[in-house]
Amino acid sequence: MCPQCPTFSPAEEPAVLAHVREALKIADDNIEEAITSFESCEEAYRLCGALYHGRTLPPARQPGNWPEETRVRLKEAFETSSLEEYKAFFAPLAAILHRLTDLRTDIKLAGCTGTTAERLYRLREIVPTVQQLCNDFEEERKKFDILQHDCETVSQIGSVSIADDGFIDQYRTANDWAWSLPETQRAVTVGGRSLDAVTFDLLFADPEKVLHNLVEEDVDVGEDMDVEEGIDW
Numbered sequence: 001m002c003p004q005c006p007t008f009s010p011a012e013e014p015a016v017l018a019h020v021r022e023a024l025k026i027a028d029d030n031i032e033e034a035i036t037s038f039e040s041c042e043e044a045y046r047l048c049g050a051l052y053h054g055r056t057l058p059p060a061r062q063p064g065n066w067p068e069e070t071r072v073r074l075k076e077a078f079e080t081s082s083l084e085e086y087k088a089f090f091a092p093l094a095a096i097l098h099r100l101t102d103l104r105t106d107i108k109l110a111g112c113t114g115t116t117a118e119r120l121y122r123l124r125e126i127v128p129t130v131q132q133l134c135n136d137f138e139e140e141r142k143k144f145d146i147l148q149h150d151c152e153t154v155s156q157i158g159s160v161s162i163a164d165d166g167f168i169d170q171y172r173t174a175n176d177w178a179w180s181l182p183e184t185q186r187a188v189t190v191g192g193r194s195l196d197a198v199t200f201d202l203l204f205a206d207p208e209k210v211l212h213n214l215v216e217e218d219v220d221v222g223e224d225m226d227v228e229e230g231i232d233w
Contacts, residue, residue, distance in 0.1 A: 005117040006124075013116050020119045024111045027130045031100045031107075034137050038097050041144045042090070046181065046202075048151035049078045053174035054203045055154050070150045077147055081176035083185060096137045103130055175199045 008016055052074055061071060080086060087094075103126060110122040178184050178199040187193045 005115075005121045007117065016120055017116045020116070020123050021111060023123055023127055024107050027127055028104060028107050030130060030134050031104055034097055034100050034134060037137070037141060038093060041093065041141060044144050044148055045077070045089075048147050049177055050202045051151045051154055052078045053170065053177060056170070066153075070153065073147065074150055074154070078177055079173055080180040082180050083182060086180045086182065093137065093140045096133055096140060100130065100133050100137070103133075171199070171203070174203055178202055 061075065063071065065071070066074075077089060080089070106122070106126050107130075110119055110126055113119075114122070175195060179188075179195055184195070184198050187198055188195055
């Protein structure tokens with residue numbers, strides 16, 4: 001047995017092993033919830049971007065027309081033109097998720113290899129790390145809640161018409177943003193669609209449907225994982 005491993009009586013071992021398995025399952029479930037939450041953030045980003053580009057013209061995006069923090073947030077999020085910018089926007093959240101998914105291998109090994117004491121020792125190393133990363137993930141994810149609120153405000157402005165002054169400039173900006181999305185680049189380079197067709201689909205989607213599809217509920221990725229609960233070591 002490793003010198004750092006906790007000790008317990010043979011009579012306690014079944015309860016200890018059951019606790020280890022349950023705690024590791026909770027950790028794995030939290031990671032799965034983070035993956036689902038990340039996918040929801042990607043979807044919300046696209047829907048918010050469609051509202052931003054489909055409901056506002058460049059003159060309305062100038063300083064003084066909206067609260068400055070809102071204007072800057074929306075500009076930084078949706079006035080992009082490359083896949084690299086898209087990846088950079090999601091990079092902080094993606095980096096945390098990458099670390100969480102890497103831990104899934106450790107969770108599987110901790111649940112099925114070694115003595116019960118060794119499994120408990122690894123549990124006490126893994127679970128706090130997962131919990132902290134889930135907390136970090138949730139903090140980073142909050143910026144998407146703020147973006148959603150900003151876009152719901154933008155949605156009150158009214159839809160854009162091709163007859164509006166400034167539509168051409170607005171369309172160019174929307175075209176650039178559409179090109180920054182990875183699925184657009186696949187649709188154009190692999191699927192043979194034109195960039196204009198993709199952009200028009202994004203711009204003129206039913207606004208009510210776009211709003212309806214916005215993520216309405218947060219995903220809690222911070223379920224309590226108390227490694228000591230229920231057992232007196």
